[in-house]
Amino acid sequence: MKPLKIRFCGFGGQGIILSAITLGTALVTKKGYYAVQTQSYGSEARGGQCQAELIVADEEIKSPSSDEKDILVAMSQSALDRYIGDLKKGGILIIDSALVTEIPDVDAEIIQVPATETAVALGNRIAANMVLLGFVQQATGIISKDDLLSAVEDLVKPQFMDLNTRAIEAGIELAADVSLEVTV
Numbered sequence: 001m002k003p004l005k006i007r008f009c010g011f012g013g014q015g016i017i018l019s020a021i022t023l024g025t026a027l028v029t030k031k032g033y034y035a036v037q038t039q040s041y042g043s044e045a046r047g048g049q050c051q052a053e054l055i056v057a058d059e060e061i062k063s064p065s066s067d068e069k070d071i072l073v074a075m076s077q078s079a080l081d082r083y084i085g086d087l088k089k090g091g092i093l094i095i096d097s098a099l100v101t102e103i104p105d106v107d108a109e110i111i112q113v114p115a116t117e118t119a120v121a122l123g124n125r126i127a128a129n130m131v132l133l134g135f136v137q138q139a140t141g142i143i144s145k146d147d148l149l150s151a152v153e154d155l156v157k158p159q160f161m162d163l164n165t166r167a168i169e170a171g172i173e174l175a176a177d178v179s180l181e182v183t184v
Contacts, residue, residue, distance in 0.1 A: 003057035004142070004184045005066045008129075009083045010075030010099075012041050012050045015129030018155065019073070020052035022133060026143045026151035027056050033184055036064045049079060056142075056184050070182060071140075072108075073132055074100050075115070092180055094136065096128060111139070111178065118170045127167035134171025139178040 008019045017039045024035040033056050041050040053069070055061050068088035074080035075096045084104050087093060093108045098116035113135050119127040130152070137148045145168070152164050 002183075003055050003061060003066070004071075004182055005069045006054045006056075006071040006073065006136075007051055007069045007083060007086060008054070008073045008075070008132075009049075009051040009079035010096075011079065012048050013126075014050070014075050015126065016050045016075065017041075017052045019129045019133055020054040022148070022151050022155055023136070023143070024054045024056065025155060026147050027184070029154075030147035030150065031143060031184075033058055034061050036061045038064050049082065051079065051083060058184060071136075073136065075128065075132070076100065077102060080104070092182070094132065096132065109180070111180075113171070113174055115171070118174065119167055122163065122166050122170060124163055127163050130164045130167035131171040131174070134168035135175045135178075136171075137168070138172040138175035139180045140182045141179075142182060142184055145172060 008016045010016045020037050024037045027033045028035045036055045039052040069086050071092045072087040073094045076099050080100050087108055089107045091108045093110045095112055096115040097112040115128040115131040116125055118131045119125045137143055
């Protein structure tokens with residue numbers, strides 16, 4: 001089976017890398033898939049470009065990177081502008097509608113998610129990445145909510161668990177009427 005290739009991108013401090021690590025951890029530890037996760041960020045770290053790539057498959061993965069992504073999750077305009085060329089034709093583009101305002105004309109299913117606004121309403125804009133993780137979980141069905149939450153619990157500090165759980169739940173609600181065709 002063909003691997004599923006996902007890139008999360010935005011700027012440092014948005015939890016981009018944590019998103020990829022969390023989803024990858026859930027898929028490996030709860031579903032038994034193979035996964036490879038790579039990341040890069042600008043020298044500025046917080047506020048600079050940041051991206052994390054996750055490749056998931058039901059068999060050994062031969063390369064830690066891929067040319068074309070099946071899903072691109074963009075949390076900033078500059079990151080979208082930089083990485084949109086890596087999204088395969090007919091792929092899935094998920095954007096944070098507050099931070100990505102210029103949507104390119106691409107051959108992709110484009111979904112705008114009010115992740116930042118939702119996180120702010122929950123009390124902390126830093127949870128926007130978890131809103132998007134909940135959205136991806138519900139829309140794709142590649143992992144269960146319980147398995148995703150279990151991975152979050154293993155990876156984040158206990159004092160952030162309540163906020164992260166509420167953010168994931170909110171993302172799931174935002175995806176209630178969305179069904180994306182993806183397979184691992």
